[in-house]
Amino acid sequence: MSAELHITLAGAERVVAAGTTAGAALEADGRTVIAAKVNGEARDLAHELADGDVVEPIEISSEEGRAIVRHSTAHVMAQAVQELFPEAKLGIGPPVDNGFYYDFDVPQAFNPDDLKRVEKRMREIVKEGQLFSRRPVGDDEARAELAGEPYKLELIGLKGGAADEESVEVGAGQLTIYDNLDAKSGELRWKDLCRGPHVPSTRSIPAFKLMRSGGAYWRGSEKNPQLQRIYGTAWESRDKQDEYLKLLEEAEKRDHRKLGAELDLFSFPPELGSGLPIFHPKGGIIRKEMEDYMRRRQAEAGYEFVNTPHITKSSLFETSGHLPWYADDMFPAFELEGVEYRVKPMNCPMHNLIFRARGRSYRELPLRLCEFGSVYRYEKSGVVHGLTRVRGMTQDDAHIYTTREQMAEEIQSLLRFVLSVLRDFGLDDFYLELSTRDDSDKFIGDPAEWEEATEALRQVATESGLTLKDDPGGAAFYGPKISVQAKDAIGRTWQLSTIQLDLNQPKRFGLEYQAADGSRQTPVMIHRALFGSVERFLGVLTEHYAGAFPPWLAPVQVVGIPIAEAHAPYLQDVAKKLREHGIRVEVDTSDDRMQKKIRNAQKAKVPFMLLAGDDDIAGGAVSFRYRSGEQNNGVPVEQAITEIVQAVERRVQV
Template sequence: MTENQAIAVKVNGQLKDLSSIYSLNGDEEVEIILPKDPEGLEILRHSVAHIMAHAVKMLFPEVQVTIGPAIEDGFYYDFDRDIPFTEEDLQKIEKKMHEIIKSRQPFIRKELSKEEAIDLFKSLGESYKIEIINEINDDKVSIYEEGDFIDLCRGPHIPHTGIVRAFKLLSVAGAYWRGDERNKMLQRIYGTAFPTKQELDEYLKFLEEVKKRDHRKLGKQLKLFEISDDIGPGLIIWLPNGAIVRKVIEDFWRDEHLKAGYQLLYTPHIAKLDLWRKSGHLDFYKENMFSPMEIDEIFYQLKPMNCPFHIQVYKSELRSYRELPLRFAELGTVYRYERSGVLHGLLRVRGFTQDDAHIFCSEEHLEDEIQKVLDFTVFMLSTFGFSSYEIYISTRPEKYVGNLENWDRATLALEQALKNRGLTYHIDPGEGVFYGPKIDIKIRDVLNRSWQCSTIQVDFNIPERFDITYRGKDGKEHRPIMIHRALMGSLERFMGVLIEHYAGAFPLWLAPVQIEVMSISEKHVEYATKIYNRLIKEDFRVKLNVDNEKIGYKIRQATLNKIPYMVIVGDKEVESRKITVRKRDGENFELLEFEKFIEFLYTDIKDKK
């Protein structure tokens, strides 16, 4: 297959099989779909998913097939099989797929009535397909035949199996039928496919790099965090190294917020259930909240958000227009129920700390405050090494509170702020929160992966629910507008992204241990200890290694622990009263004056690079 080989067509805007061109009357608008096109790549991958299902049925006839869509980086297919697929099974399936591909079997589309389709899949013993057919509203359904394999599918597909040139089965995971924990656990096989072998090889190389950077693996190796079954899934224990990194991040965050005119808050982890009823969370967010607890015959709720608490701080005294904008910030820990199947290290957890803030302002301040938050976000992200990002405006969802006029005003304010800053953005229809539209900023890491972290939300509605006001210049009561914002999102998720972005090799200012001082032999211990104490006095995070081990071993261990600098002390260093410095990348600075090293470290930390 070449990148210019047609694999499908778009007729009057609708994707169809390439064979459909033979039934056109000549009046239609036709667009050729190539494998290099986004739609073409999706069709290719969907077709390879069918080939995989065909191979599975040939090897394991007792297995029932369910659904097999294309996804962002490949495809998957879910199978009902009591015994999990093994790595050896995947190799057998791949081999059989190559045989199917070599046979160049055509994909043939047919339309059947629902009754005919049900009878067909009954005869094939495919109960999941029957369940899907019964939920289709149309009188007819389409199936695809590929060799002796038949599948329920809307299509389109590639003309024949021989078009496939580059694919790979990647992994197996459990998946509940339709994502519902009450349903049966299925076996999901993931794979990927590309138009060319070169593209596949590049992607597989990328996956290897992703594995090396997996924050769960590095978190264990570098002793940053732990998740314990004794405590519960999705709940993070910060180990000493991780706690140091988190402290550095939090200190920087608090200092910068104080400089930016924010006031810091601390609020409780629980509140009366009625508070969440008043805020609207019980109506719109209940499925993400833990069950209430009863204390002294009153029901309390673990907080899923910090905003109602910040509202209470606002209401704690009478407010005047002279105080606005009023900015409250908190590193507030919240708790949200996530299904066990989606929990993933630090990236998807049940308890996390948001770098949360709420700004109360008048309408005349709104646009300027949004712009200030945008500037603050860009500054914060760039400090941590993220300079590439995509911006989205998420608009009103189906379930929402408030009136349409306020939603339109809020959305317009977000758009105008982005335009004033010259920032390009996309519209994400219907993805706003129930109380207002939002700006979402998705950062890109060193591997060009996208991560949702920062958000800015404009809210006219919760101030109305809690009836908060301020006294205006005219002496009358007015309703403030509330901006919800998070720059990093959650510290847990942000930390996971940071670990993978830096592959665990944090820049000096973030590294849990910045310098390791190591002696070559016992006679160098005294000088090494003196250097260690001087570095401690200068407020660096330092480890002293005077163990009776070979220096090569000490260097290897420090390198594995990704410590930025190693100070090596031997005869030359003792005699010259200087130091030899080795960077974790292997670069050496021999016989350096201690003061020069300190000066270099201070510059490195100040630049945060």
């Protein structure tokens, strides 16, 4: 064996001694650099290098570095739980966005005091500086060591076929166990089945906090036992963690469920069932404005409006290919006249039937069909969340049928259209995500056509000038997609509009058009959801604006506030003029004092208030008060009306 190794480090070739670890080659301190990429794969700093290896640092402040810190913190939490609750059985403990969790089978649910005890013990473990040590094991050896952990034993049987969150435990190929060792004596303190990598020492975890606990079904199935899940967050510094905690405080203030109740927009009556919201008159106004806007924009862009029923024979989803892969997300089938029916979870198969209803010519293409279609999906109870994850929704769905030659130009035009609409709603910080197929057997169709579709989307996304991120394996079963990821006012990212390229469904439905040469050709199908769903988009907008919608969307755009009862008729006349311009206006004639009326309007987040007293009436004017608290006195009525109308028409925020 050679005493020297040739490796590539920071783009330059280096010669190091045999047995050199990634950490030694990188001169890592375990605090700034906490892991390494070796030939593109994340490894512990203790990983011994081989000749020809390409080595890169994984810094703690990178997304990959944060994920490793969070995964390691999940292990520390699980160790603390088992020390404090020896009867606890281990589930899984992956990193997730902004934090981590670990699932436990325990006799009783964790309470807040339990979490305080766990967090205290975690801090002691971190201070002890226990070492994370990776150890390969065979299947039988792993089963013997983890004989008392039934959920880990089940995961061993899933090796190579685990879902994403479970794969942090088993991965594929060789199983590994991570030992937590006493830094001084090397004594084993705790161990877990895990693929890794981990930080070198618990001291490499700078900041963490336990957030809450709740129930979670084992492997996400309601057929399995319910475990107790503890959530936490971990960061590369206390400052970063404090920033995140402040963001959470602001997010809590903006929670659309809370604001929806306070502003009387929508509610979730338990009599209807989970994930089935109802919209009150004020929420209905916002929905109508959103939908009217989209109808106008789509009509201008050459879309044709269609309408399809809420239920269909199950066989339609067999033709489309949805049933084998989507059945768990559909509501159960029911029988009518000896035929199995389902409520529809998507509109695309029905739009295919519209295309197929008569002969089509190339002269009709692109054919753009759109619908505000009600669809129903059986979301698991644990993921239903306000308007952003519902079971009954309205999709602003469109399906566009083009020739192969038109495909790229249509996608390019469609992306421009999508981004311009989102900007009109006040969202303007985007990046794109390209979801592609992987080796899973869920994807149907010719791989060569998948490649063609993927490259068409990639080219358009690249030419847009926006940042493009890859999402391997995230495509729909029938084709790749671009999704627009938009940041809201406090920096959170939401997946909004999607553009999916489908070369499979048109074949499955036998869709054809007559080409210019008289031949019969199969169209390309583009799926487009702009809002995603009206419900979810409204939930996002409510949080983006913290309920203070721009004037064009505000349910009440103006409130007239008379200083005394005698001034109310004057403001009623002003309100009449505003209504003639289509402005939504109310006059507060309640018995409340003027200051209380102002506070009520501010609490309702009304964009404009018009106050009137004796001097205003004498001068044919109003005192113009903005949502911000600014006030202009003695503004002529016509000038005030013009300013309000222009603000609504320009869709400006105030």
